[in-house]
Amino acid sequence: xxxxRNWQGWALVGPxxxxxxxxFAAPMVMVILTSLHRRTGGTTDRTLSLDNxxxxxxxxxxxxxxxxxxxxxxxxVFFSTLVSYPLAYIIAFRVPVKWQAxxxxxxxxxxxxxxxxxxxSWLLVLAKxxxxxxxxQSFGLIGEPITLAxxxxxxVLAFVHFFVMVSTLTIYASLRQIPNNLPLAARDxxxxxxxxxxxxxxxxxxxxxxxxxxxxxxxxxxxYITPQIVGGGNELLLPQLLMLQVSRRGxxxxxxxxxxxxxxxVAAVYAVSAKNLTLERRR
Amino acid sequence: MKLLRGSIAWIYAxxxxxxxxxxxxxLVVFSFQATNLPLPPFAGPSLRWYEALFADSGxxxxxxxxxxxxxxxAFFSTMLGFLSAYGLARYRPAGAQATRAALxxxxxxxxxxxxxxxxxxxxxxxxxxxxxxxTLGHIIINLPLAFAIILSQMRDxDETLEKAARDxxxxxxxxxxxxxxxxxLPGLLAAFxxxxxxxxxxxxxxxxxxxxxxxxxxEIWSQLRTGLDAKTNAAGTLVxxxxxxxxxxxYVLNRAVQQRSRRP
Numbered sequence: 375x376x377x378x379r380n381w382q383g384w385a386l387v388g389p390x391x392x393x394x395x396x397x398f399a400a401p402m403v404m405v406i407l408t409s410l411h412r413r414t415g416g417t418t419d420r421t422l423s424l425d426n427x428x429x430x431x432x433x434x435x436x437x438x439x440x441x442x443x444x445x446x447x448x449x450x451v452f453f454s455t456l457v458s459y460p461l462a463y464i465i466a467f468r469v470p471v472k473w474q475a476x477x478x479x480x481x482x483x484x485x486x487x488x489x490x491x492x493x494x495s496w497l498l499v500l501a502k503x504x505x506x507x508x509x510x511q512s513f514g515l516i517g518e519p520i521t522l523a524x525x526x527x528x529x530v531l532a533f534v535h536f537f538v539m540v541s542t543l544t545i546y547a548s549l550r551q552i553p554n555n556l557p558l559a560a561r562d563x564x565x566x567x568x569x570x571x572x573x574x575x576x577x578x579x580x581x582x583x584x585x586x587x588x589x590x591x592x593x594x595x596x597x598y599i600t601p602q603i604v605g606g607g608n609e610l611l612l613p614q615l616l617m618l619q620v621s622r623r624g625x626x627x628x629x630x631x632x633x634x635x636x637x638x639x640v641a642a643v644y645a646v647s648a649k650n651l652t653l654e655r656r657r
Numbered sequence: 658m659k660l661l662r663g664s665i666a667w668i669y670a671x672x673x674x675x676x677x678x679x680x681x682x683x684l685v686v687f688s689f690q691a692t693n694l695p696l697p698p699f700a701g702p703s704l705r706w707y708e709a710l711f712a713d714s715g716x717x718x719x720x721x722x723x724x725x726x727x728x729x730x731a732f733f734s735t736m737l738g739f740l741s742a743y744g745l746a747r748y749r750p751a752g753a754q755a756t757r758a759a760l761x762x763x764x765x766x767x768x769x770x771x772x773x774x775x776x777x778x779x780x781x782x783x784x785x786x787x788x789x790x791x792t793l794g795h796i797i798i799n800l801p802l803a804f805a806i807i808l809s810q811m812r813d814x815d816e817t818l819e820k821a822a823r824d825x826x827x828x829x830x831x832x833x834x835x836x837x838x839x840x841x842l843p844g845l846l847a848a849f850x851x852x853x854x855x856x857x858x859x860x861x862x863x864x865x866x867x868x869x870x871x872x873x874x875x876e877i878w879s880q881l882r883t884g885l886d887a888k889t890n891a892a893g894t895l896v897x898x899x900x901x902x903x904x905x906x907x908y909v910l911n912r913a914v915q916q917r918s919r920r921p
Contacts, residue, residue, distance in 0.1 A: 380751055382829070386744025387756055390737040390800060397797035398763045401774030408777050461673045464666050480674065484681045486900035489858055490874045491893030494881055495680040505683075538677060596767025598861055603881070613769050626777055633770045640765060 409630035418627065426631035436615065440635065442526075443612040446601070447594045449530045451587045454537040455545075458586065461538070462545035463575075478546065482539045493603040496532040497523050500604075524606030532604040533594050540593075541586030548582025549575070588647050592640050612636060681897070688890035706891040716892060719876035722788055723857055726872055730795035731852035737796070738803030738848055743837055746811035747819065757808075764801045771798060772862035779866070786868040794862040799852035806851070810844030843911045850907040854900050 409426055412419040430436055465477050484492060499505050500522035507519040522528055556578075557570045565573070594600075598613040605611070610618070612632060619629035689702035710716055741760060745753050763771065775794050776786075784790065818840065819832050827835070838845065860874040867875055877892050 380748070383744045383748025383750030383753075386748065387741045387750065390741035390760055390804065391756065393737055393796065393800060394760055394763065397775065397793055398766075398771065401771070401778045402766075404778045404781060405770070405774045457673060457676075460666075460669055464670045468663075468666055468670075481677060484677060486854065486858075486897060486904065487681055487684060488874060488877065488893045488896035490860055490877050490881070491684060491889060491896065492680055494889065495684050495893070499680070499683070535676065535680065538673070592765070592767070596769045598769055613767075616769070616773070620773070620776075626780075629773065630777065633773050636767055637770055640767070644765060 405630045405633050408627050409634055411627040411630075413623070413625040413627050416624075426628050429628060430631055430635065435610075436612075436632070439610045439612045439615040442609055443595060446526060446529055446533070446611060447591055450533040450537060450594050451590050453530065453534045454541045454590050455583055455587060457534065458538045458541035459545055459579075459583070462542045462549055462582070465542070466546050466549040478543065481542050484535070485539050490599060490603070492536070493532055493600050496528065496535070496604050500528050500531075523604070524608055526605065526609055529601050529605035529611075532600050533597075536600070537586075537590040537594065540589050541583075544586035544589070545579060545582040548579040548585075552578045584647060588643065591643055595639060596636055684890055684897070685894050687887055688894040690887040690890070693886055706887045707895075709888050710891045710895070713888070715876055716873075716880075716888075719871050719873045720895075722870055723873040726788055726792050726795060726863075727853045727856040730792045730799060730856045731849045733792075733796045734799035734803040734852045735807075735845055735849040737800055738805075738807050739838070739841070739845060742804055742808040742811055743833070746808060747816060747837075760804050761801045763797055768798060768859070768861050772865035775862070776865040786866050788867060788870050788872075790866040791863045791872060794866050795852075795856040795859060798859070798862065799855055802855070803848035803852055806848040807841055807844045810841045815840045846910050847907055850903050854903050857900065857903075858896065 410422040410424070412421070412423055412425045461481075465474055465481075469477050501507070502519045502521075502523075504523075506522055507516075510516045511519065552575060556574050560570045560574055561567075596613060598617055601611045601614055602617075607614070612635065616629050616632040616636075619625040619632065688706055689704070690700060690706065692700050741756075744750070745757060750756075772794060775790065775797075779786065779790055815837075818836050822832050822836055858874060859872075860878065863872045863875050864878070871879075873892070873896060877889060877896075880892075881889060
């Protein structure tokens with residue numbers, strides 16, 4: 375019986391495993407293999423070498439791109455959390471319960487617009503004669519139009535716009551799980567609202583903050599479109615440098631090594647935060 | 658004081674919602690722009706950019722390609738996701754935990770890296786870039802999601818129905834098609850429609866794997882580089898509208914199915 379069950383179970387799981395093997399595992403092995411090749415002149419030298427990793431360790435352009443990526447994503451995580459926490463708090467505790475689902479739905483509306491077009495619409499907002507410059511000028515905050523598009527500020531702004539949606543959802547989920555009677559009991563025992571927040575609400579909502587920050591980090595660090603469209607080429611992030619190797623230089627081996635850097639960064643962040651990555655209530 | 662705090666909260670919420678919704682609103686509004694540039698002041702409404710969009714054979718072709726790739730890849734992701742979730746939940750073969758983890762791994766890898774891996778693998782196998790490859794790429798990114806959604810819908814209680822059917826002489830095919838699938842139908846629909854919307858808007862994998870026949874995000878991307886006009890807004894609004902219709906459909910179907918199953 376057990377053997378039959380095993381056999382039937384595997385027959386059902388088999389196709390999906392096979393697809394994962396062929397379309398995911400094999401390509402990842404190819405990335406690793408390719409990273410050990412070497413691009414010289416116009417051809418690829420297939421003798422295995424660690425050349426690309428030496429370049430990763432020594433090339434200052436790559437270091438700068440990696441640093442840019444980490445800084446931009448770090449700023450994105452920070453500001454997304456900063457903006458979305460109060461919003462999630464207001465939705466969870468100020469908005470009447472029956473309206474909360476609708477308000478949340480409204481929060482994620484932009485998620486369903488085209489990603490490419492959404493990035494591009496930020497470009498329009500931030501352009502020299504765009505809405506942002508015009509309103510800053512009309513408020514008298516600036517005299518001349520300032521350069522907003524194609525800067526780090528623009529990339530972070532567009533990223534924050536996208537990830538505020540993600541973080542608001544995860545933080546809201548955490549806040550809603552806090553039992554009502556905890557803050558009430560604390561208030562009865564004489565705690566000030568500030569104390570209730572810092573000692574009860576905030577600590578209990580940390581899982582939502584962590585999950586939101588993790589998703590933001592993972593999705594933002596590998597993104598090419600937003601930095602490319604909104605940020606432009608003034609300051610390259612790692613995915614942009616990777617795409618340059620592929621499209622301009624045909625240097626697949628170096629691009630493969632960079633892809634592995636992205637992979638390792640995500641894996642490291644996952645390893646560090648894995649035990650905190652759950653939205654389910656702890657018992 | 659309390660009133661002040663309350664109004665600060667509402668003002669904050671309004672400002673953030675303004676920030677969140679501004680690009681969508683300006684996208685949709687300026688798609689009806691009567692003049693050339695999708696910039697204020699608004700003149701219109703006019704449908705000229707929608708006419709231009711549907712007169713553009715490249716856009717229409719890309720739209721059709723995106724629909725086909727989306728439907729086919731979502732179908733396969735959902736089917737494979739269902740079979741594997743069913744196999745793991747009901748037969749619990751040895752190594753089920755590890756299998757589950759293996760099926761979920763692609764979720765932890767950037768689309769950029771997956772697309773790049775597929776591109777160099779196809780290159781190695783001398784497979785030309787094509788929409789078939791794009792479809793395969795979309796199957797692998799959506800399979801883990803479809804699997805996770807459907808697995809979460811597999812309740813242990815439902816297993817008794819399947820056991821009863823087997824006791825009454827049903828073979829495995831009948832058990833799957835008459836019982837297992839109808840029971841998790843909401844999950845299947847959710848998985849299919851989510852996979853479709855993600856494929857529909859996916860850029861980087863299609864960018865790596867498509868050749869001359871492109872999907873809509875790629876076509877929009879290449880038109881962006883030739884300069885801006887409000888046609889992009891019309892295309893973006895259309896993408897948005899189809900996603901919203903798909904999701905609304907998912908929601909309505911889900912409720913209908915759930916209400917039916919609640920009836921005794």
